[in-house]
Amino acid sequence: AEELGEKYTVSPPFDLVSCFKDSQKTTPLIFVLSAGADPTDALVKLAAEFDYEERLHFISLGQGQGPKAERLIKLGQETGDW
Numbered sequence: 001a002e003e004l005g006e007k008y009t010v011s012p013p014f015d016l017v018s019c020f021k022d023s024q025k026t027t028p029l030i031f032v033l034s035a036g037a038d039p040t041d042a043l044v045k046l047a048a049e050f051d052y053e054e055r056l057h058f059i060s061l062g063q064g065q066g067p068k069a070e071r072l073i074k075l076g077q078e079t080g081d082w
Contacts, residue, residue: 016042026077047082055081 016039023029031039040058047056057072059065075081 014039014042016046020046043082052082055079057081
């Protein structure tokens with residue numbers, strides 16, 4: 001860390017608004033989370049700011065959830081839902 005410096009060893013704060021502005025319905029944001037990470041509150045807040053509460057979908061992957069996740073991804077591509 002001393003040799004590389006903080007630029008390479010410290011993660012910058014997560015900026016969901018910038019991520020959203022860089023995304024498109026054909027290039028969605030997919031969150032791969034580490035243990036203890038939970039962006040739910042930030043996503044709900046962002047959805048409310050853009051009047052998207054009814055178009056925000058959540059799914060936790062586990063046994064049997066793959067086909068449901070695929071349907072939600074397809075829905076997002078077609079409609080722009082989150």
